[in-house]
Amino acid sequence: MKARHNRFIKAGIAALMISSSSMMAAAEGKPQGLPAEVIKVAQSTLTSELRAVGKLEAWESAVIRPEQNGVIEKVLFEESQSVKAGDTLFELEASTYRAAVAEARARVSLSQSEYKRADQLLKKRVGSATERDTALAQLRVNEAQLQVAQTQLAKMRIKAPFDGVIALRSVSPGDYVTAGQDLVELADISKMKVEFSLPEIALSQISRGQQINLQIPAYPNETFSGEIYTISPLIDPRSHSIKVKARIENSSGKLRPGLFSKIKVLLGTDDQALLVPEEAIIPNNNTFLVMKVDENNTVGMVPVQLGVRKDAKVQVISGLNTDDVIVTAGHIKLRPGMPITPIFPQPAKQEG
Numbered sequence: 001m002k003a004r005h006n007r008f009i010k011a012g013i014a015a016l017m018i019s020s021s022s023m024m025a026a027a028e029g030k031p032q033g034l035p036a037e038v039i040k041v042a043q044s045t046l047t048s049e050l051r052a053v054g055k056l057e058a059w060e061s062a063v064i065r066p067e068q069n070g071v072i073e074k075v076l077f078e079e080s081q082s083v084k085a086g087d088t089l090f091e092l093e094a095s096t097y098r099a100a101v102a103e104a105r106a107r108v109s110l111s112q113s114e115y116k117r118a119d120q121l122l123k124k125r126v127g128s129a130t131e132r133d134t135a136l137a138q139l140r141v142n143e144a145q146l147q148v149a150q151t152q153l154a155k156m157r158i159k160a161p162f163d164g165v166i167a168l169r170s171v172s173p174g175d176y177v178t179a180g181q182d183l184v185e186l187a188d189i190s191k192m193k194v195e196f197s198l199p200e201i202a203l204s205q206i207s208r209g210q211q212i213n214l215q216i217p218a219y220p221n222e223t224f225s226g227e228i229y230t231i232s233p234l235i236d237p238r239s240h241s242i243k244v245k246a247r248i249e250n251s252s253g254k255l256r257p258g259l260f261s262k263i264k265v266l267l268g269t270d271d272q273a274l275l276v277p278e279e280a281i282i283p284n285n286n287t288f289l290v291m292k293v294d295e296n297n298t299v300g301m302v303p304v305q306l307g308v309r310k311d312a313k314v315q316v317i318s319g320l321n322t323d324d325v326i327v328t329a330g331h332i333k334l335r336p337g338m339p340i341t342p343i344f345p346q347p348a349k350q351e352g
Helices: 003-030 095-123 129-156 202-203
Strands: 034-040 043-065 070-076 088-092 157-159 162-168 183-199 211-216 219-236 241-249 259-279 283-284 287-293 299-310 313-318 325-329 340-343
Touching: 043 241, 043 299, 157 211, 183 202, 183 219, 183 259, 202 241, 259 325
Parallel strands: 034 340
Antiparallel strands: 034 325, 043 183, 043 259, 070 088, 088 157, 162 183, 183 241, 211 219, 211 259, 219 241, 259 313, 283 287, 287 299, 287 325, 299 313
């Protein structure tokens, strides 16, 4: 009932405005015509942007896997814990590899003694150069075998390749694991990256370092900012699009890999843009027209060139000037040269 009552009041106000406008036109000697809603063109601020969607990814992400088979002896982290590059995450049972290192070290020690003896005999002109060189070669072989054994032993301690946060592990102490088996995922979420696609015609409008804004459904009241850090050198021949990646700082830790995001690439701001309601535009084949009101309240058709559309408004690049009056409703009953009774929109009153 209240809504219907409000509509009756608005209709009455409109009728009074039409009557008043007609009386004023008659008093001024201007031709009276059909009522039409009009607006005065004014300058507005227009932010040009490109829109896309994407999914957040960790800046770095790796699944930790062993390079050798073994039994997990120790797990040296807590799930969701932050770790530094080089921290040991797992220790595998390595007694066999420690024994292999000890054996290789003993062979190196023996080879060193044999080489020194052969070298001394050669200096005393008792031994031969061949014997000395053979001892040296055996020493080098044993040293290489020691390095192999030490490397294999070191691989039984699995370390973090970079700073990050540990996810949920899938193994426990005592589990036998094989080379290449997934143990746990490590992700660097101190900053995030997002990959998205833009149409190829936007290539000249984007560059590295360009700002973007992101809306994350998980945080509907917040806007996150980032910047483009790489643009693919290749164009997808099927979709005629180009892939772009941007980085987003995540010092707050709110963002997580996998979150869906709506992306706005900011192209620039025009403080003198002319924006008019979409309903004021009249399509005519491949051109667009607006109905302009002259000083005698007579309408005429004016061709316009349009720019971007945003929030039910469209930018007029050419054809109109500031303070021009154009018709926004009532076009169907009007023809060029006809007089009208212009009705300007009234500011909405807030209900107390």
